[in-house]
Structure formats: structure tokens, C-alpha cells
Amino acid sequence: MKDTEYLKVKGTKVLANEWGTLTQFKVDYRRKDGRWQEQIREAYDRGHGVACLLHDPETDCVLLTRQFRLPVWLSGSDPFLIEAPAGLLEGAQPEERMRLELIEETGFEVSELNHLFDAYMSPGSVTEYLAFFTGTYHLKNKVAVGGGAEDEGEDIEVVHVPLRDALGMMRSGEIRDAKTIILLQELALRQFSVSKD
Incomplete structure (x- = not known):
């Protein structure tokens, strides 16, 4: 980390280093008006990740997962979150990792993935960005049981949801x-x- 014309790192302290690394930063930040301001911030680093939404054009279903999420439980909400398959890169290329995650979590293997974009999901406190993918799947593409890796604590349910229903679940707060x-x-x-073309 090099100092820049707008940021000087005065000190760091690792607060936790188990599943990811939580670091406290003491910095001087140069404001737009030119004044320097001391700030203390924390950043959580667990690496970058991938996420993918698979769609079956024959049934107009999307392939989603449902799994327990401790932080959601801690916030008092239903902790069994419905999600698109996702995972951490852990040194792999994004498309390679996404293919492995799809098989591990859902049991489906696809021939083609389309990279959409990369995005930071919580830039105020988390360093992670996700590479977003889409792809097409058919029921005949199932090659494994899915359900995630038990040794990683995963216990994943695979759900096929009509796109119209998934959009409704998003609006109602189920997703x-x-x-x-x-x-x-x-x-x-x-x-x-x-449809407009």
C-alpha cells in the first residue's frame, strides 16, 4: 500500500484472521477542499468471488440455491437465503471457478458462460468484488448430486424457480x-x- 496525494496510511492492526482478514486502518484522507482529516476504518478481506444465474429457456426457470447464512440469522431475518450459485476465486480464473461452483453447489454442468461485469458488493467495508456470469442450463445437464461441500459446512438445496415467480419473490422480499x-x-x-426488437 503506497501513500497517494489523497491518502496516507498511518497504521494498521489485524483484528481477526480466521475465515477472512479484518484489518483496522488509521489513515489521513485529503478532502476535496484540500484539508487532511484523520479517519479510522475497518476492511474485511476474504478474496474475490463469482456468481452466476443459469436460465432454462424451455421452462423459463432459473436455477437458484437455498442455504443457511449466519449473518442473516444474526440480523433477525429468515436465515435460509435464496441465492444464485456463487463462490470465492481462491486463486482460480473466474470462469473456471464458476464452472466448479455450479457443479459443486447445483450438480449442473454448462457448456457456455457469459461474463457480464465485475462489481463491488459492499465497498464501504468489504474488499471483495464479484465476477457476474449468466448461462443456459437444461435438466439433462445434471452431472452430479450438488448440495455443496460438506467439509466446508455447505448444506445447499437446489431450487428451479420460474423467472416470473423469482421476480415476484424479489419484490415480496423472499429473495x-x-x-x-x-x-x-x-x-x-x-x-x-x-421482446421489444
Whole structure:
């Protein structure tokens, strides 16, 4: 980390280093008016990740997962979140990792993935960005049981949801995961755009 004309790092302290690394930063930040201001911030680093929404054009279903999420439980909400399959890169290339995650979590293997964009999901406190993908799946593409890796604590239910229902679940609050909402909206916009042509 090098100092810049707008930021000087005065000190760091690792607060936790188990599943990811939580670091406290003491910095001087140069404001737009030129004044320097001391700030203390924390950043959580667990690496970058991937997420993908698979769509079956024959049934107009999307392939989602449902799994327990401790932070959601801690916030007092239903902790069994409905999500698009996702995972951490852990040194792999994004498309390679996404293919492995799809098989591990859902049991489905796809021939083609389309990279949409990369986005930071919580830039105020988390360093992670996600590479977003879409792809097409068919029931005949199932090659494994899915359900996630038990040794990683995963216990994943695979759900096939009609796109119309998934969009309704997003509006009603049944689907509350940001990456999944982004991918569902992107698919809906793409379909709307095709129908307008």
C-alpha cells in the first residue's frame, strides 16, 4: 500500500484472521477542499468471488440455491437465503471457478458462460468484488448430486424457480440477496429488450 496525494496510511492492526482478514486502518484522507482529516476504518478481506444465474429457456426457470447464512440469522431475518450459485476465486480464473461452483453447489454442468461485469458488493467495508456470469442450463445437464461441500459446512438445496415467480419473490422480499437480485434484473431486462426488437 503506497501513500497517494489523497491518502496516507498511518497504521494498521489485524483484528481477526480466521475465515477472512479484518484489518483496522488509521489513515489521513485529503478532502476535496484540500484539508487532511484523520479517519479510522475497518476492511474485511476474504478474496474475490463469482456468481452466476443459469436460465432454462424451455421452462423459463432459473436455477437458484437455498442455504443457511449466519449473518442473516444474526440480523433477525429468515436465515435460509435464496441465492444464485456463487463462490470465492481462491486463486482460480473466474470462469473456471464458476464452472466448479455450479457443479459443486447445483450438480449442473454448462457448456457456455457469459461474463457480464465485475462489481463491488459492499465497498464501504468489504474488499471483495464479484465476477457476474449468466448461462443456459437444461435438466439433462445434471452431472452430479450438488448440495455443496460438506467439509466446508455447505448444506445447499437446489431450487428451479420460474423467472416470473423469482421476480415476484424479489419484490415480496423472499429473495433478498443482492447478487441474485442484480442477476434476476439483468435477465429480465435482457428478455424485455429482446421482446421489444
